[in-house]
Amino acid sequence: MATEAGAVSPAGYITHHLQHWTVGEGFWTVNVDTVLYSAVLGAIFLFFFRMAAKSATADVPGKLQNFVEILVDFVDNSVKESFHGKDKLIAPLALTIFVWVFLWNFMDLIPVDLLPTFATWVGSTFFGADPHHVYHRVVPSADMSATFGLSMSVFLLIFVYGFRGKGAIKFSKEFLFHPFDHFLFIPFNLVLNVVEYLAKPVSLSLRLFGNLYAGELVFILIALFTLQATEVSVMNMGLGLAQFIAGFAWALFHILVITLQAFVFMTLTIVYLSMAYEDH
């Protein structure tokens, strides 16, 4: 950790940063940090939105309501652009995905050592944990389990919408006779469609995960500039300045990335569900 500068090797620092706080063994491991942060972020999202919804008025809206309405309107327009059926679920789903994923991604902009250092302090002070074994990753979208959790939910919904929009028979028929409408091609179509359908959740979650994992990693690497600084020297000050500039530039660029990734996840979810729901 940066607080114990000098005693930590860069490799150790990086690997420590990429370890989850876990409970359980093997597959039945739960990344407590991911669950905790995503749940808290979701709760913050719902708290503010529920507050706005409760006091929502058709009169002159307040600032919070304005903000929420801008988001709701933006999501609603995105949904209406590609989804033409009447559906109560898809727009709230898209809103939840957009805001939640954005908040996940936003955690990447919080200085990499801030929350882990705090967690280490809490863990070692109140729970008597070994500071070297307090692991803490604060960006849920840099955890594949979290991004797959979202995309698998979307994957299940693709089938739900497929059955609801086209009916089980038509949906299955499309699975077997699309793109080549001949019974000899059924096995081929089947393989093709399975791959196509599996590609959707995989690409959804890996895109988000890849972007945010890389972003987090770059922030960790930027933090290495002054990791081993033990004294005030010209070189260390130069390194500190370089770290500041690099961190500033990357964070600035990352503002774009985190918003864009949240938007892409939401838009693709809407598109996939519309494709499943409607006839081509």
Place this chain on the structure above:
Amino acid sequence: MGVNATLLVQMAVFAAFVWFTMKFVWPPITKAMEERQTRISEGLAAAERGTRELANAQGEKDAVLREAREQAANIVAQANARHAEIVEEAKSAAQAEADRIQAGAQAELDQQVAQAREALRAQVATLAVEGAGRVINKELDASAHGALLDDLAARL
């Protein structure tokens, strides 16, 4: 790295969040937005209606004013005509009266002239007879020369 049971927890949490959003967040907000939308469009329609009504009232006002002006002009024209008529009537009545008076005077004058002439004639006859009597110194028999005298008198 890799995927573990966190996935299942995340899916459950996600489902709960989506359910909450769908139930308690989305409907009130969209309802308020739609309400405001209808309210604004109603307001705009009302404003439009107001403008149209104002234009209508303006037209109506113009029409009423024009009509009033026309009526006033009519009344003035009628009054003028009536006035001319009365003047005319008075004039003709006066003329008739004047004519009548004149005619009466004329008749009286004529009568008086005739009476005077008659009287003169009678006197002339007597004078003539007297004159002639004196000239011839003898009484003329008035009855014998009556025809002659009358003829003389008629010539005067």
